[in-house]
Amino acid sequence: MNQAVDTSVEFAGLRLANPVFTASGTCGYADELADFLDINQLGGFITKSITVKPRKGHATPRIVETDAGMLNAIGLANVGLDKFIEEKLPILEKLSVPVFVNVAGETISEYVTVAQRLATESAIAGFELNISCPNVERGGITFGTDPAQVTEITSAVKKAVNEKVLMVKLSPTVTDISVIARAAVEAGADALSLINTFTAMVIDVEARKPVLANKTGGLSGPAIKPIAVYLINKVYNEVTKDRGIPILGMGGIRTASDAIEFIVAGASAVAVGTATFLEPGCAVKIIEGIKKYCARKGVASVKELVGSLKDW
Amino acid sequence: MVEPSIEVKIKNLHMKSPLVTASGTSGSSDEMNNLKKRDDILQSLGAFVTKGVTLIPRKGNPDYRIIETRTGLLNSIGLQNSGAKIFVRKELRVLNNLNLPIIVNISANSIDGFRKLAGYLEKNDEARIISGIEINVSCPNIKKGGMAFGTEPKLVERIVKNVKKEVGGSMLVITKLTPNVADITLPAKAAIAGGTDALSMINTVRGMAINIENHEPFLGNVHGGLSGPAIKPVGVFSVYQCYRYIPECRRKKVPIIGIGGITNWRDAIEYIIAGATAIAVGTAWFINPSVFIDIARGIKEFCVKNNIRDIKELVGSIKMRR
Numbered sequence: 001m002n003q004a005v006d007t008s009v010e011f012a013g014l015r016l017a018n019p020v021f022t023a024s025g026t027c028g029y030a031d032e033l034a035d036f037l038d039i040n041q042l043g044g045f046i047t048k049s050i051t052v053k054p055r056k057g058h059a060t061p062r063i064v065e066t067d068a069g070m071l072n073a074i075g076l077a078n079v080g081l082d083k084f085i086e087e088k089l090p091i092l093e094k095l096s097v098p099v100f101v102n103v104a105g106e107t108i109s110e111y112v113t114v115a116q117r118l119a120t121e122s123a124i125a126g127f128e129l130n131i132s133c134p135n136v137e138r139g140g141i142t143f144g145t146d147p148a149q150v151t152e153i154t155s156a157v158k159k160a161v162n163e164k165v166l167m168v169k170l171s172p173t174v175t176d177i178s179v180i181a182r183a184a185v186e187a188g189a190d191a192l193s194l195i196n197t198f199t200a201m202v203i204d205v206e207a208r209k210p211v212l213a214n215k216t217g218g219l220s221g222p223a224i225k226p227i228a229v230y231l232i233n234k235v236y237n238e239v240t241k242d243r244g245i246p247i248l249g250m251g252g253i254r255t256a257s258d259a260i261e262f263i264v265a266g267a268s269a270v271a272v273g274t275a276t277f278l279e280p281g282c283a284v285k286i287i288e289g290i291k292k293y294c295a296r297k298g299v300a301s302v303k304e305l306v307g308s309l310k311d312w
Numbered sequence: 313m314v315e316p317s318i319e320v321k322i323k324n325l326h327m328k329s330p331l332v333t334a335s336g337t338s339g340s341s342d343e344m345n346n347l348k349k350r351d352d353i354l355q356s357l358g359a360f361v362t363k364g365v366t367l368i369p370r371k372g373n374p375d376y377r378i379i380e381t382r383t384g385l386l387n388s389i390g391l392q393n394s395g396a397k398i399f400v401r402k403e404l405r406v407l408n409n410l411n412l413p414i415i416v417n418i419s420a421n422s423i424d425g426f427r428k429l430a431g432y433l434e435k436n437d438e439a440r441i442i443s444g445i446e447i448n449v450s451c452p453n454i455k456k457g458g459m460a461f462g463t464e465p466k467l468v469e470r471i472v473k474n475v476k477k478e479v480g481g482s483m484l485v486i487t488k489l490t491p492n493v494a495d496i497t498l499p500a501k502a503a504i505a506g507g508t509d510a511l512s513m514i515n516t517v518r519g520m521a522i523n524i525e526n527h528e529p530f531l532g533n534v535h536g537g538l539s540g541p542a543i544k545p546v547g548v549f550s551v552y553q554c555y556r557y558i559p560e561c562r563r564k565k566v567p568i569i570g571i572g573g574i575t576n577w578r579d580a581i582e583y584i585i586a587g588a589t590a591i592a593v594g595t596a597w598f599i600n601p602s603v604f605i606d607i608a609r610g611i612k613e614f615c616v617k618n619n620i621r622d623i624k625e626l627v628g629s630i631k632m633r634r
Contacts (some may be wrong), residue, residue, distance in 0.1 A: 066541075066544065066545050067383040067541035067542060067544065067573070068382040068383035068384075068541070068542055069383075069542065069545070071545055145494045145495075173494055174493075174494045175463045175492065175493045175494050176463075198545075198546050199546075199549055200545030200546045200548070200549045201545055201548045201549035201552055201586070202545055202548065202582075203548060203582045203585050203586060203630060205578055205581040205582055205585060205614070207631070208585050208629050208630055208631050209630065209631045209632075210630065210632075215632065216549055219545050219546060222381075222382035222383070222542075223382060223383055223384065223541075223542035223543070224542070225381065225382065226381045226384065226386055226519030226520055226521050226538050227517050227518065227519045227538060229519065229520045229521065229522060230518055230519045230520035230535050233520060252382075257524055260524045261521070261522045261524055264522050264524060264527055265520070265522055293524070308527050309522060309527055309528070309529065310526075310527050310528050
């Protein structure tokens with residue numbers, strides 16, 4: 001069994017060298033971690049959210065650790081569309097891996113504006129529509145929990161992205177995630193990414209105040225992994241499998257075993273987020289781990305693993 | 313300094329401590345024979361909440377039924393229990409020896425099933441010792457009922473109304489809510505509209521773990537409910553949301569029992585500050601049999617240090633301005 005493992009996967013018409021991304025918001029615009037992580041070794045890259053206007057984000061503290069997790073409430077701090085094109089796009093143009101721009105906004109037309117302006121940029125392979133940010137008062141999760149709004153925003157952005165890949169990022173804070181997933185796919189989403197963070201809170205018992213300036217934040221990290229695996233498997237079985245729509249799975253992935261669990265559950269590719277903060281090279285290590293697993297199990301191609309969970 | 317009071321009241325139920333056992337984590341009676349010998353634990357508890365009881369006995373789900381995750385636990389027991397008849401005749405007698413208020417967690421797969429079960433407990437002489445009922449409309453591990461009810465506010469209201477009609481004012485009615493919803497205040501408001509006396513939250517979050525060596529789910533029921541410290545920030549947020557945005561909760565007319573990953577006194581205080589009048593400990597009880605003693609002591613020490621004479625002062629005391 002010394003054959004090389006084929007780690008490539010198909011993802012909405014793109015051929016990825018391997019199934020591992022970094023998650024939006026955890027790796028800046030590819031410049032922040034350049035000293036620690038060779039982004040070109042990844043399967044794909046997703047930027048921090050971009051909005052039309054620059055955003056300062058929330059007051060600090062913006063991050064607090066929890067048991068096997070963390071809460072963040074950054075508030076979509078970003079440089080804004082103009083500066084992104086001017087300063088960040090040249091960095092992304094040098095990358096050889098597919099780049100997705102995470103798009104956010106307060107209104108549908110803001111999402112459309114960002115997508116339209118970037119749709120002609122050759123450095124960009126696709127978009128990740130952030131309709132699941134739990135840390136903003138307008139937009140974000142308020143779109144992502146209502147199927148009618150998911151339909152409206154997805155179809156509006158779809159018209160703006162030309163032939164680029166449109167991926168919609170889903171919130172786990174819904175009663176039935178398949179309803180939202182179906183709305184996105186039927187409105188033209190080429191791929192889905194899930195899950196975003198859970199709305200949550202940490203209180204400083206000595207001060208009797210929420211630790212985060214925004215009071216609430218989004219819970220990520222290994223703590224939420226079993227929930228992510230469940231929701232991915234549910235969406236895979238109920239929505240995407242029959243339609244051939246790929247899932248980018250995320251939520252607490254820290255090791256190659258975690259990544260494989262997501263792939264077996266139905267994800268075509270995975271994104272590593274919180275773990276990158278602890279170990280910037282984590283994503284690359286995971287790729288190596290997946291190769292070793294495949295070699296050990298006699299799996300010739302990672303593609304065989306996608307959705308390979310046995311029927312019960 | 314006088315010893316601070318940690319007595320609380322859930323409607324007309326007086327409890328000497330805000331700590332209760334979370335349903336399903338303390339068995340029903342066999343396990344409790346041992347607990348009888350531990351007066352120190354019983355002294356730190358305010359009430360005993362039973363494992364879910366159904367009208368007809370249930371075998372539960374195929375194994376495996378439990379798997380550990382990072383700082384959490386997935387379970388899918390499937391409401392295994394010996395049924396209401398045996399519960400009343402056999403288990404309740406043992407529980408009565410604990411000298412604690414008894415709250416019976418009840419489950420059914422239809423609205424009428426809830427009504428019948430509540431009626432059975434109400435009319436049974438031997439069940440007179442029951443102080444309260446916890447309506448489980450949030451179990452993630454059964455095909456019919458459970459979480460499927462708890463995510464539909466209209467069904468929650470009807471179930472609570474039916475149970476309430478059966479038990480009248482003789483037993484406290486608590487409704488246990490699921491976090492697997494877009495907005496937990498909606499089922500909470502529905503339970504209040506149905507007449508619930510108190511709310512308990514959160515039940516487990518649906519999750520799954522896969523064995524990558526054989527590509528099979530670890531649990532016999534494929535998925536289960538995630539509990540433990542992993543979900544604590546979600547539980548604290550849920551309690552806070554209900555306390556802050558539901559007037560009946562804020563005025564303490566409908567008190568909240570906070571549940572979800574409480575492992576130590578700090579966690580307990582966090583829930584209380586967020587708005588919980590009482591708290592339940594579940595998963596941590598599997599690890600540390602002294603957990604209730606430790607938490608009760610820690611709460612008292614915290615009160616002494618902060619000059620709090622009565623724990624009630626802490627309920628919902630979260631400061632929102634910075």
